[in-house]
Amino acid sequence: MTKKILIISSEHTGHGHKSITEALSEKIRAYRHAEIHVVDGFSLGGRALEKIGKAYGPITRRAESVWNVIWNLSAMAPSIVDHLVEALIEERFLALIKELQPDIILSVHPNFVGSVLNIMEKKKLQIPFVILIADLVNIYPLWVDKRADFIISPTMEAKQLCLEKYGIPPSQIGVFGLPVRSRFYPKTGSKKTEPLPTAPLNCLVMGGGEGAGNMKKIAKNLLDHFDCNVRIVAGRNEKLKSNLELSLKKRYGDRVHIYGFTENIHQLMLHSDLIFTRASPNVMYEAVASNTPLVITGALPGQEADNPKFAENNHLGIICRNPDDIKDSLSDLLVNDGERLRQIIQSQRTFSNQKAADDILKFILNQEVAHYETEAEFRLLIEK
Incomplete structure (x- = not known):
């Protein structure tokens, strides 16, 4: 039976989210009974949210100080941002889930973590949900949500912040590196x-x-x-x-x-x-x-x-x-x-970890995002 991974990514807020998605997508060919479906999360919110996504480039290019204010203000009230995004994407997200019926949802963009989990909780959708953090050290609060089944961290620094600042249980987060296209x-x-x-x-x-x-x-x-x-x-x-x-x-x-x-x-x-x-x-x-x-x-x-x-x-x-x-x-x-x-x-x-994309896919597909108790146990899971 084929396992379907739905990746919620972004086409316009920088190129990093797209690069990570492509790194995972090119490796999925090695898994005969798995496939990846990618959606631009901003497209789920219609024209209003798409405009917000496309504004990222001009703002970061021409007005870094404005971006700094936006980043800090939204970091102070992540639940408000989550509810706003939730309201914009709910209808199209539910239609996509009904059509695709994914076995796993992987978000590689912070705007589609809490917002999507809110919808899933409200509609009682029992689909494993995984977060792949795309930042290295400074973790935006929108990246972290205890309701997720698992959090994939690129660095030990990001993991420590999730543990110490956001209270994520150690069994719920692992360090894989950042996937890079081959x-x-x-x-x-x-x-x-x-x-x-x-x-x-x-x-x-x-x-x-x-x-x-x-x-x-x-x-x-x-x-x-x-x-x-x-x-x-x-x-x-x-x-x-x-x-x-x-x-x-x-x-x-x-x-x-x-x-x-x-x-x-x-x-x-x-x-x-x-x-x-x-x-x-x-x-x-x-x-x-x-x-x-x-x-x-x-x-x-x-x-x-x-x-x-x-x-x-x-x-x-x-x-x-x-x-x-x-x-x-x-x-x-x-x-x-x-x-x-x-x-x-x-x-x-x-x-450098050339196996990062493989490690992530192997863990998600083979272990169904099972939690682990120790770092040694975690390594055994992805090396099977």
Whole structure:
């Protein structure tokens, strides 16, 4: 009998939720009697909720301070947000459940945790419900609900916050890592095992799917002080892409290449020596998968606030928030034939978990989100 997993995701609030969903979807082929159905949770709320979802990009791109206020206000009253979303999605959600009849529901977006559980409780729907947290350290209250059957955490930091701040029982949460699409992993052998070439360095500058961050100034500091080639990904920010093309191509010529939103970001990462990016969780984990050192240039207020320190603590990269400090920071990484860079590369290999998506699917499908009592018991469950 085929088990159906309904994943509630998001198409427009950044690219991380979609990336996680794709990482799980590509692995489901290994399970003959399982299938995944994906729905954009915002589409369940009709035009009103879809507009809210699509507003995420422009707000985080142009008004981080406004986003910070929204994040903090909604975090103060999560139950109000849950009830508002519940009212908007209930009719379409129930119709979807009737049509699909899923065996498991997996939410990879915080707006569709408490809201969906409210509906299920009210309608007495007995379907296992699992939360897959997509943030690394700063956990939005909407992510956590004790009524869920199980919570999948990407990091020990997120798990500890769930335990200590939100009172989740240890048997109800496990750490799996963050699923990354397989194309981000090098196909043959290890990447960059020898000292890095003296010139030219291949640098990738990006700011998440929405093209946030001071990418122009970062690129100029790189191009003015180092023998390097710079690729810039402006994401969905078409205005930024045009501006960068006008201001940089004339001065630096073929040393700089500008991209909009691209489905081939894995190729750019795999062919780069360094990635300069804000601390987006999925971008960070994709960079680690591609074994490319990170230079964290900023973080979105709220859910990304502590991600730069997370990267630094785990030796996945360095922090350089001020573009004017790039010369000194990069020079420090390159001294002694790139000794610090090679240390970061090795730390990334140790940190990376290529089996995260498989572990998640195996646990959900084989164990039917059963609780466990100890960490050792949990490991045995996913290794069966």
